[in-house]
Amino acid sequence: MLATDQILALSPDDSSAKAAKGLLAPAKWPMLGHDEVAIWGECQGSGSKPYQVIIEVSGPSFKCSCPSRKFPCKHGLALYLLLAQKESAFTANTQPQWVNEWLAARQERAEKKAEKAAQTETKPADPEAAAKREAKRLDRMINGAQDLERWMADLVKHGLADLPAKPVTFWRDAAARLVDAQASGLAAGVRQLESAVSSGEGWQQRTLLSMGRLQLLTEAMQRMDALPERLQHDVRSSAGWAMDKEEVLAANDRVADAWLVLGISHDENEKLWERRVWLRGSASGRNALLLDFSHGGRRFDQVFVPGTVVKATLCFFPSASPLRALWVDEPQGAQRAQSYAEDAESNEIPLRTSSVNSNWDTALETIAEALAGQPWFQRLPLMLSHAIPVFRDLRWYLRDAEGREVQMRMSMDDGWQLCALCGGHPLSIFGEWLGERLRPLSAWHGESTQPCWTEVTSLA
């Protein structure tokens, strides 16, 4: 069972959270019940028939008969919140039929899906045709890369000073050409260039840095064959061609472990939501990134909660510095523990503190190592174990034991919340390293296995 804060973190947006709070009167719920597997209730809406709401606790997965396209909808959130705040109102303890049916159907769907997946895996592919398709796409991407190179050479020829005056279309067109060339990674690089140009003092340096990194990528694309195989994968995915699940599984870099959810970040760009779930293996000590996309809303099949543990096997994308991964099999309820404390076996396992970085020097060494493996990382996981958030000149910084300070990228509300919790005393901060700044995602007190703070507002 989750606490109020954790439940609210599942909300697709602020208005859903607010609407859910308006439904917290037991009077609005003619029927409420729960058992170990599910929470259910009937909520009186504006119609005559109450909405039927179910939550499968293990996911948690939400289901509601209301027509809302938000997910989870306000009824689902309200039901969970109500349980957290007023368990005594949940008087039913045997599942009604509609709950039973939904859970069974869900189980069945999951089994079918697994079956289907097993079938496709065994389906013989036509290797020759596939190789042809691949070669064709790569060609198109390389053409795009050459275009980009010429375009950038032109920019430096005429001088960086011209750039701030360029219209929005200048950048948008350049990015669109690269999208047409199926090189969305390069297109993202151009957009980054645009924001570097308008990033205030020191923009020239940041602009040239972005261009330089893009140049390294375009050149690497043109001499793929000369690169080590693992690095080839990095070049390909950095340019915007991610591997299929089957390819990843075939590469077979599998690690079975109890994975602690360290932090989660969400970003929205033109209605496309990107979710990053950062994991650390308790036994392997490996970092892993689950990357998911969702169009139109913050809606993702699997729900993760920082501080919980998932016992399952991950398969890493091939890379010179492997980080991104996917589940070999979607983890099911029983594989998820709410915390280390509930997970008896892992009591012996060193926790998230297994690699302790008490100052920026050692923490940034891991960053340098990862970049040495492949230089195009946009963000990397970072844990600083002796960290003090500091508010100075209207900005947030993170100070280590030696007094070195790094600027943080975080909303004011999140910042004050974090500041209140630490009181100027050190705690552990986990976040995404963004090159020269840190985006904090979770904070942990001492040896606690539960985060005391997680990011609420994403500064997209």
Place this chain on the structure above:
Amino acid sequence: MNPLASLATSTLLGTERRAPDWPMLEGALGTLLSRIPRDSEEKALLQAAGVLGTCQLAGFLPAKVEHGPAPAAEDALPEDSRIDLLTSILTDGPERLQAEAFMKMAAAGRQLPHRLLPRALECGRRSVALRPSLLRVLGRRGEWLAAQNDSWAYAVGGVGAETLSDDVWQHGSLDQRRLYLVALRERDAAKARELVREAMGTEGAKERTAFIECLATGLTIDDQDLLEATLTDKSKEARQTAARLLSTLPDSRYAQRMAGYLSPLLKSEKKYLRGTTISLEAPAAFDTAWKADLIEEAKPKGLSMGERAWWLFQIVRSVPLSWWEAQTGMNPAECLAWAQKSDWKDALLQGWAEAQAAQRRVEWAEAFLGISLPPNGPLTVFDLLETLPPTLRETYFLKLVTDNDAKMIALSTIVDRFIKGLPMDAPMLSPAVAVKAVKILKQRIHSGEARYDWQLRHSLVELACLLPVAAFDDLANGWELAKEEVQPLAEAVARIGIVLDQRKQLQNP
């Protein structure tokens, strides 16, 4: 300057106009850069930028900052652990419920949980009324936190400290300067008076009036000279404010002059077997000496009373109410009964009503509440309520809810105005009054009387914050929500259920 930055600077004008400064470096990085082919100037430059940029990112080391902030001192009190309850109260609870939560927490020797401090400090920033109770539960952590955010300065260093900085008086807005003066009046009345005296010579009319008004806080006979001097101020508003303040000081020369104008007009005759008869005459002619005391000769256009009544009214409103009790030997209720039989009834009642508005005497308020007030007068029943101590008010509130036969005042107005005047730490309604008031309100709502009283949805939730536990069930349950005229209140009834539930939880810390 680092090599990438100088390379960027030299690229500002473009390679076609100026050759870039090629970075010359020692060691492995220098060797790598020297291997870049230079046949295309632009391409070489971008490659060098890629190499330097990647190395810069990999070698990033943040700067040292000498002094970190001092950490917060150890908490002296345990945190209140009911996070979920407090979160929802602070997020969307009525203000009075928030104040109750703070007070209960303070009484139990607890402080706010750390994670709720920013939210609570924001609540306090928006509501001045909430601050006294909030400041008691901030704890050391809360004070430490408030010190780091300018908009929470109100919570640093105890009550009202920020309003006492001289800077505010010198450079603040008019509102801030008024707060400053009022706060200073409470600590050092004489110093505040000196500031006002200086300001009277230099400030504009609006400021002068506002500052004189501030003297109402902690007003004593020591303020008399300054106020007398203000009776000749250029601004009419400032003059009138000064006169009003002087009239509330029974020993002031002004109040005594006004009483002196009235004395010859009041006659007391001993009559055989009929006790003493007291009678009042209006002035027969205007005395030009009155002008200095702000009495006007010409009556405003459209005023229904006559000229003599107008002069009388002006004198009556500036005479201390205690003067009447002393001169006539009657208590306030007897005075009001006598006035209603007098020839100069309107001048007397309206004059007294204005005098009461300025002088706020409890006995007079109770007496006024016993008669029916002139409509559209300067004094409403709610103004009178506010001059009563909170514990005395509930009887009249019940009376208003019950007697309002004419149904002239909306139910929500009665509830709202009653609640608004009560300080945050006012005691709950007594069980007897609460149960009765809720019963009658419910009856009137069920009879469809409040059908179009939209504001009632909020008023009832506010009322829930003032109920004693004994009346919880009466307000939470028994609503006939199926009735069409009650239906609009369904949302409010749900809110009431939540608020009362939260209040119940607050009873057991």
